[in-house]
Amino acid sequence: MNARRVMAAPPASSAPHVPVLLDAVLEALAADRPGLAVDGTFGAGGYTRALLAGHPDLRVVAIDRDPGALAAGEGLAAESGGRLRLAAGRFGALDALAAEPADWVVLDIGVSSMQIDQAERGFSFRQDGPLDMRMSRDGISAADIVNGAEEAQLADIVFHYGEERRSRAVARAIIEARRRGRIETTAQLADLVAGVVRTDPASGIHPATRTFQGLRIAVNDELGELVRALHAAERLLKPGGRLAVVTFHSLEDRIVKQFLSARSGRAVQASRHVPSVERPAPRSFLPVTKGPVLPSEAEMAANPRSRSAKLRAAERTEVPAAEPLSSLEALAALPGDTPLPGGRR
Known part of the structure; x- marks a missing residue:
């Protein structure tokens, strides 16, 4: 069956x-x-x-x-x-x-x-918290990647791990935002992605869903x-x-x-x-x-x-x-x- x-x-x-x-x-x-x-x-x-x-x-x-x-x-x-x-x-x-x-x-x-529900863990775009995403609470964080990776690598993470078709636009937006200051919170990143990714409001899918997935997978291997x-x-x-x-x-x-x-x-x-x-x-x-x-x-x-x-x-x-x-x-x-x-x- x-x-x-x-x-x-x-x-x-x-x-x-x-x-x-x-x-x-x-x-x-x-x-x-x-x-x-x-x-x-x-x-x-x-x-x-x-x-x-x-x-x-x-x-x-x-x-x-x-x-x-x-x-x-x-x-x-x-x-x-x-x-x-x-x-x-x-x-x-x-x-x-x-x-x-x-x-x-x-x-x-x-x-x-449990991890998603805790804003301080930084997994969710639906509640503001530090851009962390580390399951083990050690090692590199999502903020480290967002603020330290090169544009091509950011695009690869969002495309291959997040399956986001607009990955290049997301990576460019992150690089541009970094020039104005570090991206430290989930709300900052979610708002940034929402500015370049469009989803059907009726679907209930947030524009940042795939980007957050890609970063989480990269952070935790x-x-x-x-x-x-x-x-x-x-x-x-x-x-x-x-x-x-x-x-x-x-x-x-x-x-x-x-x-x-x-x-x-x-x-x-x-x-x-x-x-x-x-x-x-x-x-x-x-x-x-x-x-x-x-x-x-x-x-x-x-x-x-x-x-x-x-x-x-x-x-x-x-x-x-x-x-x-x-x-x-x-x-x-x-x-x-x-x-x-x-x-x-």
């Missing part, structure tokens, strides 16, 4: 945010026995809470790079009776952070609603982390173990789709940077879902964040993990070799 829609489970009253496609994720994982689950994107703990509730002898290692998310999860860890271990770090290193073979891995890619996480899950999962990944835009879904296609024995399409097509490796994964699982109309109405969500899931075979796919690494990278401000490429 392709692109099927499923009903969502009602959120637990103690959970501050609603986990997207929860019922579908639980169905795909089939985590109803003792074992180890790795929640690579802990956030508000929605998936972890549901996994712990699924079986009294199931353990979870929950990973997050955001120290605020881990601090908020300490209560759940205390209630778990030793079944939940919180781990600080990036999910691209989930095999090292888990430190033992796992039966299930779940990933919810992108920014969390989100696509690179996703590529590393998929390969880490392949190394970590036991035979018969399952991987479930929820994505929210085409860049993420393309990477997951191509990874699972290659690892299930199908050819990988050439990326925009790698002209050759990689030969598929032996089948280290078998599909659990045929095509993406989408949210139901009811879930989209109750939780607007779920509108663009897609779930893909697969089961690990006994075939050893293969070498990382260079085509996916290229999809996660910007064209050229110019480093971001602060030295990271």
Whole structure:
């Protein structure tokens, strides 16, 4: 069944945010026995809470790079009776952070609603705050990129990561504004982009949506982390173990789709940077879902964040993990070799 829609489970009253496609994720994982689950994107703990509730002898290692998310999860860890271990770090290193073979891995890619809702984190154009966007609260910020990157690199970030067709105009406007002073807040940048990007007011899409997405992905190396996480899950999962990944835009879904296609024995399409097509490796994964699982109309109405969500899931075979796919690494990278401000490429 392709692109099927499923009903969502009602959120637990103690959970501050609603986990997207929860019922579908639980169905795909089939985590109803003792074992180890790795929640690579802990956030508000929605998936972890549901996994712990699924079986009294199931353990979870929950990973997050955001120290605020881990601090908020300490209560759940205390209630778990030793079944939940919180781990600080990036999910691209989930095999090292888990430190033992796992039966299930779940990933919810992108920014969390908790981060968006906090104006001081600088993720949202809908409320003014410092232009930050750092999930881990360290490293380069969005302000560093906006005020330090060259025009061509700004255009590449907005075009390739934000999928904004007016990327060159946005980059020119940023360079011009920088001559008058630093761009320090989300409102400054949102107003600047709104001056050069037009959207249909009836769509409800803010003109700065894609620009903010592109900057956030660049700041946090989100696509690179996703590529590393998929390969880490392949190394970590036991035979018969399952991987479930929820994505929210085409860049993420393309990477997951191509990874699972290659690892299930199908050819990988050439990326925009790698002209050759990689030969598929032996089948280290078998599909659990045929095509993406989408949210139901009811879930989209109750939780607007779920509108663009897609779930893909697969089961690990006994075939050893293969070498990382260079085509996916290229999809996660910007064209050229110019480093971001602060030295990271």
